[in-house]
Amino acid sequence: MMISVRDLERRYTRRDVHALRGVSFDVEAGQRFGIVGESGSGKSTLVRLLAALDKPTAGSVSFQGKRVDTLPERKLGFLRTELQIVFQDPMGSLDPRMRVRDIISEPLGRRDPARVSELLKAVGLPSDAAGRYPHQFSGGQRQRISIARALAPNPSVLIADEPVSALDVSVRKQILDLLASLVELYSLTLIFVSHDLGVVRHVCDRVAVMRRGEIVEIGDVDQVYDAPEHEYTRELLAAAPNLRAELARLRGGDDG
Amino acid sequence: MTLAVHGLGIGGLVRDVTFGIARGERVGLIGESGSGKSLTALSIMGLLPEELAASGSVKLDGRELLGAPEKELSRLRGNEMSMVFQEPMTALNPAMRVGAQVAEPMRIHRKVRKDPEALLASVGLPGVARAYPHQLSGGQRQRVVLAIALANDPKLLICDEPTTALDVTVQAQILELILDGVRERECALLFITHDLAVVASVCERVLVMLDGEIVEAGTTRDVLTAPQHEYTKKLLAASDLEASR
Numbered sequence: 001m002m003i004s005v006r007d008l009e010r011r012y013t014r015r016d017v018h019a020l021r022g023v024s025f026d027v028e029a030g031q032r033f034g035i036v037g038e039s040g041s042g043k044s045t046l047v048r049l050l051a052a053l054d055k056p057t058a059g060s061v062s063f064q065g066k067r068v069d070t071l072p073e074r075k076l077g078f079l080r081t082e083l084q085i086v087f088q089d090p091m092g093s094l095d096p097r098m099r100v101r102d103i104i105s106e107p108l109g110r111r112d113p114a115r116v117s118e119l120l121k122a123v124g125l126p127s128d129a130a131g132r133y134p135h136q137f138s139g140g141q142r143q144r145i146s147i148a149r150a151l152a153p154n155p156s157v158l159i160a161d162e163p164v165s166a167l168d169v170s171v172r173k174q175i176l177d178l179l180a181s182l183v184e185l186y187s188l189t190l191i192f193v194s195h196d197l198g199v200v201r202h203v204c205d206r207v208a209v210m211r212r213g214e215i216v217e218i219g220d221v222d223q224v225y226d227a228p229e230h231e232y233t234r235e236l237l238a239a240a241p242n243l244r245a246e247l248a249r250l251r252g253g254d255d256g
Numbered sequence: 257m258t259l260a261v262h263g264l265g266i267g268g269l270v271r272d273v274t275f276g277i278a279r280g281e282r283v284g285l286i287g288e289s290g291s292g293k294s295l296t297a298l299s300i301m302g303l304l305p306e307e308l309a310a311s312g313s314v315k316l317d318g319r320e321l322l323g324a325p326e327k328e329l330s331r332l333r334g335n336e337m338s339m340v341f342q343e344p345m346t347a348l349n350p351a352m353r354v355g356a357q358v359a360e361p362m363r364i365h366r367k368v369r370k371d372p373e374a375l376l377a378s379v380g381l382p383g384v385a386r387a388y389p390h391q392l393s394g395g396q397r398q399r400v401v402l403a404i405a406l407a408n409d410p411k412l413l414i415c416d417e418p419t420t421a422l423d424v425t426v427q428a429q430i431l432e433l434i435l436d437g438v439r440e441r442e443c444a445l446l447f448i449t450h451d452l453a454v455v456a457s458v459c460e461r462v463l464v465m466l467d468g469e470i471v472e473a474g475t476t477r478d479v480l481t482a483p484q485h486e487y488t489k490k491l492l493a494a495s496d497l498e499a500s501r
Contacts, residue, residue, distance in 0.1 A: 038423035038424065038425065038426075039394070039423055168288040168289055168450060169288070169450055169451075169452075169491065169494045169495050170288065170490060170491065170494040172494070173494040173495075173497065176497070195423060195424065196424075197424070198497045198498070199497060201497065201498070202497035202498070235425060236424060236425065238428075239424045239425040239427065239428040240424045241424075241427075241451060241453030241454045241456075241457060242453055243452050243453040243456065243492075243495055243496055244496065244498055245453075246452075246453050246456035246457055246480075247456065247480060247481055249456075250456060250476060250477040250480060250481050251477075251481050
């Protein structure tokens with residue numbers, strides 16, 4: 001098992017918030033695992049705990065069978081290479097004063113021009129991008145830079161936290177397709193967090209639906225989307241704008 | 257025509273934009289960031305940044321708005337035409353109770369004062385008049401903004417990505433409120449979005465914008481089910497995530 005989470009709880013006592021209330025699930029190696037929920041559902045708290053950037057109030061997080069929630073930072077070095085995160089806002093996660101080559105090789109801890117150009121190629125950026133700065137790129141290209149940096153240390157798990165929420169639709173699809181092909185190419189395990197049901201369905205094979213700090217439903221993507229069991233999943237699916245359904249309605253001639 | 261835009265140009269960023277919206281009609285404006293959607297909306301409201309000038313013609317109920325003195329525009333804004341922006345927190349005054357903010361357009365335009373409590377209740381927010389914006393959720397704040405925009409029963413309502421910052425379940429509620437508000441008042445609606453599914457559910461006609469120009473226009477059904485322009489086709493293909501699974 002790549003990741004095992006058991007009875008995970010996180011309370012923020014100062015603000016009296018119970019952000020996670022007993023979350024358990026497993027992610028197998030090679031799986032593309034989606035986490036869907038609205039704001040306040042606990043998605044971001046969960047990501048922080050999976051990456052051992054925060055300690056749970058109760059419960060456990062294991063990475064390749066090894067508890068990571070109890071480890072001190074100095075023993076988490078292996079996790080910092082094995083598990084990488086791509087965040088929503090590439091501009092906020094890239095240092096504006098660093099050249100792309102330095103951004104991408106930073107997780108390696110050394111200069112490695114060959115590796116940098118290999119990674120740039122993998123994410124579909126020209127090799128001369130290495131000498132430029134983040135502000136010289138579009139939003140989609142910046143997200144490609146973030147992905148290249150995440151892949152640099154050869155991780156086994158990639159967490160993508162709303163990686164396309166800030167992007168235009170046409171760019172969004174390119175980045176999603178890129179992520180899918182990289183996951184395949186490098187045999188990665190993907191944890192994909194989003195508020196957008198359509199995006200998760202496009203990328204993932206398994207999905208957990210979260211609400212108020214709990215997983216209300218978990219299962220294979222087709223099963224959860226086509227035959228949702230929990231009331232909240234049904235509500236979410238009904239509320240999400242669905243282009244296919246709208247087009248079918250328009251074609252049917254019912255102008256509603 | 258409630259709104260008639262003819263040959264609108266904005267400093268080379270928007271070129272030769274022409275369209276009209278009839279009373280009670282709902283028109284969508286779609287396109288990606290930088291295509292000129294928001295500039296078009298701001299020029300109608302007379303809210304362009306100072307360094308940008310609009311040319312052409314924008315008429316509200318036959319009255320020319322381009323080049324009209326600010327005094328005249330401010331009599332129209334929040335009265336005969338109003339706008340809902342993407343980010344409700346920046347649209348609201350953080351230091352003013354929401355009830356007072358809803359009452360403000362009626363006070364400024366010396367309209368018959370409707371009860372702000374009732375207006376807030378009509379957007380599903382009973383009993384919050386004494387709250388400040390920070391005490392409300394994002395969806396509740398956008399409801400307040402909508403109540404303000406509709407307070408004086410405008411002839412034209414412009415919504416610029418009104419639900420992009422909201423959760424899907426909240427988005428569905430806000431879209432419903434916008435539709436109800438527009439139907440009740442028979443106002444013309446210009447609805448800006450990048451989300452084709454949303455535009456399909458809200459609008460009767462659609463304008464597709466690319467690099468400052470309208471490249472395709474027609475009924476929502478024609479544009480989305482039988483797109484003519486390459487760009488519209490590309491946008492549809494990119495939006496349909498189910499297709500290439």
